[in-house]
Structures are given as structure tokens and as C-alpha cells.
Amino acid sequence: MSDAVHERIDGLVKSNEVVLFMKGVRDAPQCGFSARVVDVLDEYLPHYETIDVLSDPAIRQGIKDYASWPTIPQLYVKGEFVGGCDIILEMNQSGELSGVLGVERGEVKPPEVFVTDGAKAKLLEFNDGEPPVVRLEVASGWQYGMDFDEARDGDVTVEGDGWTIVMKPSAARKVDGLTIDFVEGPQGGGFKMDNPNEPPKVRALAPEQLKAWMDEGKSFELFDVRTPEEREKAHIEGARLLDDEAVAYIESLDKNQTVVFHCHHGMRSLRAAQRALEMGFTDVHNLVGGIDAWSQQVDTDVPRY
Numbered sequence: 477m478s479d480a481v482h483e484r485i486d487g488l489v490k491s492n493e494v495v496l497f498m499k500g501v502r503d504a505p506q507c508g509f510s511a512r513v514v515d516v517l518d519e520y521l522p523h524y525e526t527i528d529v530l531s532d533p534a535i536r537q538g539i540k541d542y543a544s545w546p547t548i549p550q551l552y553v554k555g556e557f558v559g560g561c562d563i564i565l566e567m568n569q570s571g572e573l574s575g576v577l578g579v580e581r582g583e584v585k586p587p588e589v590f591v592t593d594g595a596k597a598k599l600l601e602f603n604d605g606e607p608p609v610v611r612l613e614v615a616s617g618w619q620y621g622m623d624f625d626e627a628r629d630g631d632v633t634v635e636g637d638g639w640t641i642v643m644k645p646s647a648a649r650k651v652d653g654l655t656i657d658f659v660e661g662p663q664g665g666g667f668k669m670d671n672p673n674e675p676p677k678v679r680a681l682a683p684e685q686l687k688a689w690m691d692e693g694k695s696f697e698l699f700d701v702r703t704p705e706e707r708e709k710a711h712i713e714g715a716r717l718l719d720d721e722a723v724a725y726i727e728s729l730d731k732n733q734t735v736v737f738h739c740h741h742g743m744r745s746l747r748a749a750q751r752a753l754e755m756g757f758t759d760v761h762n763l764v765g766g767i768d769a770w771s772q773q774v775d776t777d778v779p780r781y
Contacts, residue, residue, distance in 0.1 A: 481538040489542075489552045494524040494577065497539045498549040501754065502526045503675040504618070509561040510549045511615065515646035516568045517551075519581050531754060553577060584645040587652035589634045595658040595667060596639055609640045614647040618677070620669045622656075650674075678749040681736060681761040683773045690714070696734035699726070701748045702767075706740065710779045712770055718748065731756040738763035738770070740781075 488495055496513060500506030502524075505514055517524055529536035529548055540546055543557045551558040553576055558564065567573035574580055589612075591599075599608045603624060611625035625642065627633055632648035634641045643651070655670040689696060699722060700707060700715040707717055715738065716722050726735070735752055737745035742765050749762045763770065771778040 477538045477541040478534075481534045482542065485535065485538055485542045488525070488527060490555045492525040492552075493554060494521060495527060495552050496524065496549055497527045497529055497535070497552075499528070499530050501528050504753075506530055507548075509547075513549045513551065513561055513564050515644075516564055516573070518646050518649055519568075519584075520574070520577050520579050522582075528754065531751065584632050584648045586632055586634050587648050587654065589636070589641055589651060590653075590655040591636055591639055591641075592655065592657045595656045596637075598658045598665070598667075599639060607638045607640070609642060612641050612643045612647060612651065614643075614650050618650075618671070618674045620667075622667060676753055676758045676760065678746060678753060679759075679761045680764045682764055683770045686736065686763060686770075687774045694734070696736055696761075697726075697729065698736045698738065699745075699748070700767075701737055701739045701745045706781070709781045710767055710771065712738065712767060712775075712778065726752070727755070729757075732758055734759045734761070736761040736763060739766045741766040741768055 494517070496502075496510075496517065498505060498507075498510035498513065500510055502514055505511035506528075514526075527535065527539075529539060536548070539548065539550055543550055545557065545560060547560050550560055551564055558576060559567070564573065567576065599610065600606070602608070608624055609626055610622050613621040615621065627640075627642045630645065631642045632645055634643075650673055651671060653672045657668045657670065658665060659668045686698075698712065698715045699718045700711065701718045704717065704719075716725070718737075729735070735749075735757055737749045737752070737760075739745040739748075742762060745766060746762045749760045752760045765773075767778065768780055771780045
């Protein structure tokens with residue numbers, strides 16, 4: 477580890493009362509271990525710093541050298557290394573974590589949750605007409621799960637008209653104002669969550685929709701994250717190659733500007749789009765299927781490769 481990286485890490489550790497080096501950010505962990513530690517810390521602290529090691533390779537390796545600890549996440553409190561995921565979970569279970577953080581685990585008030593008539597009807601139907609007790613889970617990446625269950629020790633309970641929802645405190649902190657609906661779609665029906673606490677997500681953009689935006693003159697910026705060699709083979713008119721100049725241009729944009737990313741098939745551009753979210757952009761899209769789908773579905777004059 478270079479002296480410069482050591483100084484950066486040392487500054488982050490010593491300038492923050494509580495700092496977690498993790499994969500992803502607090503609102504959107506990118507691995508299960510980071511998500512578990514965030515869930516625990518959220519039970520104690522309304523505010524703490526998180527550092528996304530995925531966005532900085534030097535920090536990702538450097539933090540392992542800094543603490544002589546091989547895994548991530550890593551928690552530091554008052555400048556001292558506390559431990560990784562397993563240690564934090566054990567300390568939480570034993571009650572030791574409260575002393576390290578210097579705070580008691582906060583009491584969680586039941587959040588306000590709304591269940592539409594359509595969702596209630598489906599829950600009753602699936603539960604043979606009996607008033608349902610539903611366990612609500614919120615995983616990393618704000619992925620939701622529901623299943624019939626019963627209340628357990630430590631659960632937060634929300635009572636409604638003919639339904640009950642139970643959840644862990646970590647989930648309860650994330651769902652105040654949540655509306656649960658049931659909607660029909662081309663592939664059948666399903667429950668839909670409308671959560672005002674959820675951070676912006678990368679939105680999937682179909683090639684036909686991008687073409688419609690172009691035709692109507694919608695204001696957006698389109699970035700091509702492929703290599704210059706790939707771009708010579710095929711490109712979408714109006715797309716800007718994501719080189720150093722384009723990166724500087726992105727940084728100058730208003731964070732409310734609509735930005736779209738594309739690559740060959742959609743995977744590299746998804747990572748770039750996620751990075752844009754981390755930069756603070758709120759309306760971020762990834763072209764589904766990339767330029768290959770564009771060639772097949774919109775403009776067959778664009779070569780496939």
C-alpha cells in the first residue's frame with residue numbers, strides 16, 4: 477500500500493466517529509455481508525459514514541492492508557478497528573456492540589404501511605380467507621419479500637384492517653409510508669411496493685423507448701461505455717464514448733439530467749449506470765440488450781458483431 481493510500485484511509489478512519497468500509501453504500505449494499513452489518517448498525521445509529529470500496533480499487537486493497545484484515549466489510553469506531561461481519565454479528569448478539577458504539581439499541585416505532593384493497597383481497601385469497609399475518613423483508617438492493625408467518629421476538633408489528641404485517645427492526649426503518657398493491661401484468665399478477673424511502677435505481681430502458689425519446693426530442697445524454705475499437709465497428713447516432721473527456725462532462729452535468737448508458741449487451745453499461753447513481757444522478761437508465769438489441773429491434777443498418 478502506498479503512503480498516499482494509507483494517509484487517505486487513515487484520514488477517513490480518524491475523522492469519522494463510526495465508519496464502515498463496505499461493498500456498496502448504506503442505502504444499497506452490494507454484498508450480503510455488507511448488508512448484514514448495515515442492518516445491525518441501523519438498529520443503533522441514525523447517522524454513520526460508509527465508504528464504497530467497489531468504487532475505489534486502491535481503497536479496496538488498501539483497507540485490507542491497513543487493518544491486516546483480509547475481508548470486507550470492516551467497521552471502525554473512534555479510530556479503532558472493531559471487526560468484520562462475523563464479529564459485528566456476534567457482538568450484537570452478546571450486547572457488546574452497544575458498549576463499543578456508546579449507544580443503546582434504538583426503539584423502532586411501527587412504520588406507516590398502506591395495503592390497497594386489491595392487495596388485501598389477494599392476501600385473503602392466498603390465505604384461504606383468513607386474516608393474514610405477513611412477514612415483510614427488505615433485502616440489500618431494496619428487494620422485497622413477503623410470506624405468511626407469525627410474529628417473533630423483536631419484531632415490529634403493523635396492524636391493519638383485516639391484515640397484520642411483521643418485520644425486523646432493520647426493515648421497519650426502511651418502509652415508513654410504504655404502499656403495497658397488487659397489479660396485473662403480461663406475465664400475470666404480482667405485489668407492487670411503492671416506497672418513498674427507496675433511493676433512485678438504475679432503470680431498464682428498452683431500445684424502442686430510446687428511439688421514441690430521440691424522435692420526440694427528449695432531453696437526455698447517451699453514453700457508450702464500450703472500447704474505441706468496438707465503437708468503430710458499430711455505434712448509435714448521438715452516443716458519446718465514455719472516455720476521460722466524457723467523464724469530465726458527466727461530472728459537470730446537473731444531477732437531475734436524464735442519463736442513459738449502453739454497451740454491447742447491457743452488462744458493462746449497468747455498472748457505469750450504477751456509478752452514476754453513486755455520483756448523485758437521480759434519473760439513470762441502462763439500455764436493455766445494448767447496441768446488439770438496438771441493431772435487431774430499431775436500426776438494422778447498425779452492424780452486429
